[in-house]
Amino acid sequence: MTDPIFAPISEILSRLEKREITARDLTVAFLDRIEAHNAALGAVTDILAETAGKTAARIDEMRAQGSDPGPLGGLPVLVKDIIDTVPAVCSAGLPFLSDRRPQHDAWIVKRLRDAGAVILGVTATDPGAFGVRTEAVRHPVWPDFTVGGSSGGSGAALAAGFGYLALGTDTGGSIRIPAAACEIAGLKPTYGCWPLQGIRPLTHTLDHVGPMARSVADLVSIWQALEASGGPRLPDNPVIGFDPSGFAEADPIVHEGMEAALAGLRRLGCTIVEVSLPSPERVIEVHGVVLLSEAAALYQAEGLAEHPDLPDLPRSNLKAGGDIPASRYIRAMQARKEFTRQVDAALKSCDVLMMPTLPVTPPARFAPSVLIAGDEHDFTLGLVRYTCLFDHTGHPALAMPASAGRDAPGASIQLATRRGGDAELLNVGAMLEQELGLNLMRHGNPGDARDGRSAP
Secondary structure (H helix, E strand, O other), X not given: OOOHHHOOHHHHHHHHHOOOOOHHHHXXXXXXXXXXXXXHHOOEEEEOHHHHHHHHHHHHHHHXXXXXXXXXXXXXXXXXXXXXXXXXXXXXXXXXHOOOOOOOOOHHHHHHHHOOOEEEEEEOOOHHHOOOOOOOOOOOOOOOEOOOOOOHHHHHHXXXXXXXXXXXXXXXXXXXXXXXXXXOEEEEOOOOOOOOOOEOXXXXXXXXXXXXXXXXXXXXXXXXXXOOOOOOOOOOOOEEEEOHHHHOOOOHHHHHHHHHXXXXXXXXXXXXXXXOOOOHHHHHHHHHHHHHHHXXXXXXXXXXXXXXXXXXXXXXXXHHHHOOOHHHHHHHHHHHHHXXXXXXXXXXXXXXXXXXOOOOOOOEOOOOEEEEXXXXXXXXXXXXXXXXXXXXXXXXXXXEEOOOXXXXXXXXXXXXXXXXXXXXXXXXXXXXXXXXXXXXXXOOOOOOOOOOOOOO
């Protein structure tokens, strides 16, 4: 029988329901694992051992009495620090909020609790969710490489086997970039699908909250437990669209991952067509204007833009955002409408869009920049280059591995579909995951040899 730590969520939920394992024993196993390895990784910033133990005991008691604890009853999960979680310290990675303990759970945290999940703790984020490398967190498999960000603590925690599900937030790619860096799966849902109440905002119009897990199949289990069925239906053999000009600059390994994924989709009976999507150069230009302008407005409204303890990256970003004229922001918002129109038009000729998650394989942890097709790019702008489009258009986007690396992370791809089609998108991703046959769950301890993982 599969080690519970590394078992698929569907198997664990079945074993919990049958009382073959207890929520209490499962919770203790994960807490012991976090205790043993988190000091070296820094992925979990506040461990909620006492409350997690009480929740697990209550769930076991409910089952013993014949009561239903919920569709996730007893499942150990983690939450990004930027999302209010009682009684954790939720600082959003900002030093001046280091003693902040929210009085109420965020909407999505309450939703998890109502479904019976056991919250083990909160995970590290880049300060204020500015950035895409969560620098304080060490990669559990490749210590010299970035874990991505700003949900880097969630990605690293999953790769280290600290939980089955971790919540992340995504404003330009902050769920999907750590998913790529940590060889896991992450969904940026349809904009507005999960309310943002109780989550520290970064922008007015780009923020999303979504799930991260060790496989797309696990994301399917989570989505089925938390969301009622519905949304656009896809055919059994969906048409897949991609824009080869949109990632011509990408590294060879990224192209190989795309080819492997396309070949897998063809074997599944999917038709592949070429479509036209917005230019990454134009999207990045617009993204920088919108994100920085809105972030500056939010921090200035709170009186925090000049806080003496504000870290350098947020400070410089807020300064740049405050200098952007309103006319430029208005033009950027108009361009965003055009991006949305282009993506919607592409989805009239296909059911699912596919593109790389990153133009490069995940870079070194402290790399000053990203090299794309021989040109040097800002680290953040280089990594959000392909992800930020769907934050602007609101379409659901799934990041998943397309290949497994041995000495460094492999390639990751994105799948996207019509707004509201999250469940169907996950199903397509799960079929592709199975077809590719990637066994990416880590069996062993952080820092061990890559046992249990596929060779490239």
